């Protein structure tokens with residue numbers, strides 16, 4: 001693998017992320033106050049929206065979260081029925097140091113009982129675009145995987161309880177008028193006041209086969225295939241049945257025909273057609289300074305958070321969504 005490809009892999013896996021210190025307690029410098037009749041309205045109950053609500057609640061600010069789907073989590077979706085451990089269908093690895101979990105919770109009194117596993121840089125490997133590469137080679141030894149848990153489970157346990165009763169599901173925001181005296185958000189059926197907005201992202205990337213059962217205390221053998229951007233097109237144009245055949249054929253070439261012989265079942269997640277999300281994540285080779293500009297607040301009344309709103313070259317990960325939420329919350333508290 002040449003250097004360009006190596007950087008591509010690292011980017012695809014979010015491996016060039018500097019660890020950012022964040023989530024020191026938000027300070028309420030100018031005394032932003034609200035009440036239940038004028039909550040801060042958050043659009044989207046993905047990582048960014050949930051953390052925005054959680055941090056605002058920690059500051060005693062009342063919130064309302066409008067979520068288009070019928071469940072929270074957005075791209076942290078997971079399945080609990082496929083195997084004897086939860087399998088992420090979106091966000092999977094912790095791309096930064098695991099202590100980000102306690103930093104997210106932002107509350108020393110909470111005991112965070114989450115087990116994570118690291119890869120063994122000397123023996124573990126992955127299949128990147130058909131080529132066997134060592135975990136060390138793509139620096140995945142710096143990644144952590146949840147054990148019998150996922151990003152979704154972590155949010156469900158530690159973040160969601162604080163905001164759960166403020167989430168309104170099936171509320172598709174269609175229009176925001178922030179120039180009116182009272183900011184108006186039009187959803188499919190109601191009008192709310194707004195302070196934070198969210199834009200879904202589009203994707204670009206590559207393809208990787210990996211051991212989805214790694215470190216999970218499970219006897220099941222489950223291969224994960226992560227494919228985004230151009231690399232996903234050959235799978236997307238096929239029917240489900242054709243896709244399974246195509247993938248098994250690919251794996252048979254690598255595993256001397258053993259894949260077809262041992263195939264049991266599969267699960268498939270296409271983020272391009274996921275309602276209200278419509279893509280995996282933003283192109284990570286765009287100019288981040290231009291993207292940063294898009295994240296500036298509109299008139300100090302409408303604030304933006306989400307994994308695309310970066311303040312550095314790293315984006316498209318849960319930790320980025322969380323950082324952006326922290327910045328939006330701080331901006332609200334300072335307003």
Ligand SMILES: Cc1cc2nc3c(=O)[nH]c(=O)nc-3n(C[C@H](O)[C@H](O)[C@H](O)COP(=O)(O)OP(=O)(O)OC[C@H]3O[C@@H](n4cnc5c(N)ncnc54)[C@H](O)[C@@H]3O)c2cc1C
Nearest residue numbers: 044046047048068074075090091092093173306307317318
């Ligand atoms: C295949 C895949 C693998 C990934 N792997 C990792 C990984 O290993 N590690 C990692 O850290 N990250 C990973 N990510 C990225 C991570 O999932 C995202 O960065 C993060 O979940 C984004 O959170 P968010 O809140 O910014 O956006 P989202 O999760 O997209 O949340 C947005 C929410 O807003 C809602 N919404 C959208 N439009 C409207 C509207 N008009 N009205 C109301 N609600 C609306 C949506 O329904 C959704 O719930 C992966 C993503 C994908 C797709």
